[in-house]
Amino acid sequence: MGVLQTEIINQNLVATPPTGYYNIFLDTDGIEKKKDDAGVVTFTSGSDQNDKVKASVTDTTEGFLDSKITGTTNKITISKINSGANESFVVTVGVDVFDKVSDDSDNITEGTLNLFLTSAERTKIANSLTTITGSSHSQLTLDDGTNPHGTTKANVGLGNATNTSDANKPVSTATQTALDLKRDKTAIKNSIEDDSGSLQLVNDTNSAGNDKYYGTDGSGTKGYHTLPTASSSYFKAEVLSTTNSNNFNSNTPTNIPDITYTITQDGDYVFYSVVNCNNDENGELEMYFAKNGTTINNSIVTDRQQKNQDQSIQNTYPVDGLVIGDVITVQFNTRGDNVDLLTRRMLVQSWS
Amino acid sequence: MVVDCLKCINSACCSLVIEVDKLEFELLKEKGLSDCFIKHVDVFVDKFPKLKDKKEQLEENYSDNYAEMKKSKDGLCVNLDRKTMLCSIYEDRPKVCKDYENNRCSKIRKLCIN
8 A cells, every 4th residue: 555644743833723633834933834844745725525635645546546535434534643743644545544664564454455456356356266266276285295175186187097006907908909819828739839949749649750741631630641742843845856867977066956945934854865876887976965055064975886787875864944045955976977867856854 | 697606705795785665674574584674764863863753754754765784893784694604584585685686796796895
């Protein structure tokens, strides 16, 4: 509340003022006492009841009193509180007492406060108090472990939390759903275990061999059975020539005519060739296979030929990793002898 | 020149390669002579073991020259009696032996001697 008390030092005031009122402009010693002398330069000589509210009062009360000082209840009253040389006055506004105490130190009862608050302000304060004491928030807490405001777990966003230790918490619904998909190991019979480095069926007295499998065979019998033979695709082709080719002569492995095979599918092959021939000399005849014109030296076979005798020479040799387009031929080294080539045949075999 | 086999001194013909087809092999087998032969397919799969399980199909290649008469270390037929230098299975000898004409002996002897 603003300071409105004005202490007036009375040196020569002798007239008897009306009870409760003082005329501070008496002149009894011939010396006009000015308002300055009394420190009340702003006082006017009007009756108190008709006096205006002083600007300081208005300013101090920040306008609260504008509507309060009307009527008799809220009138401004100046009271004498000391007599003699130190006689002083107190200006009273309504029921409140303006003193020299600073606003910060002023004691204001709630009843007094209500007198000076507008309805809107009281409503605002009331709403604030409602917020403070409401159930949605607790702005006041105690650190003594109590819960004076009845704060709930939902208030702090933990409505789903339960006060259970981690060890005693139940599994989640998702975890249980996943567990329901697992087999109970105690209910599994004949489970597979590592038995000294090899897989062994528990409770099965038989042991799997290198060529065994465990399961049900074609007759419905469970147990170890012999692995079926891997099925493979067998391929066979033949090249035949009945056209004689006389006086074939070479000193190095050389393709003989009309006995060539071109690979049509990738894979490993076995080639067999038999050539009927007639040598004009007694001597050794070498026979080879060649891949794409290159002699496969390890495929050599030799035959001791009898002069001018129809005889045959044959050879069998496997060639792996052939691809489409490779060309396989049969080669002779007659070592300078003239050899008549008669019927000749090459068989081609492959398994994939 | 005709050579009297009984007077043969080196049995040159018995050093030649004697081959039989599968049919003849089966006939000789019935006479207990299969051990005198070695099958070409067996020689092949011994050399290439990975093809052992393909033996049945590989055997098709050797229909005409299915098996070969075994020879001893001296290069002569295992059925040649070394004391008499006569054939020990003469009555059951392979057809190629029966068909052999001893008028070729001069050539064989020369071949063998060479």
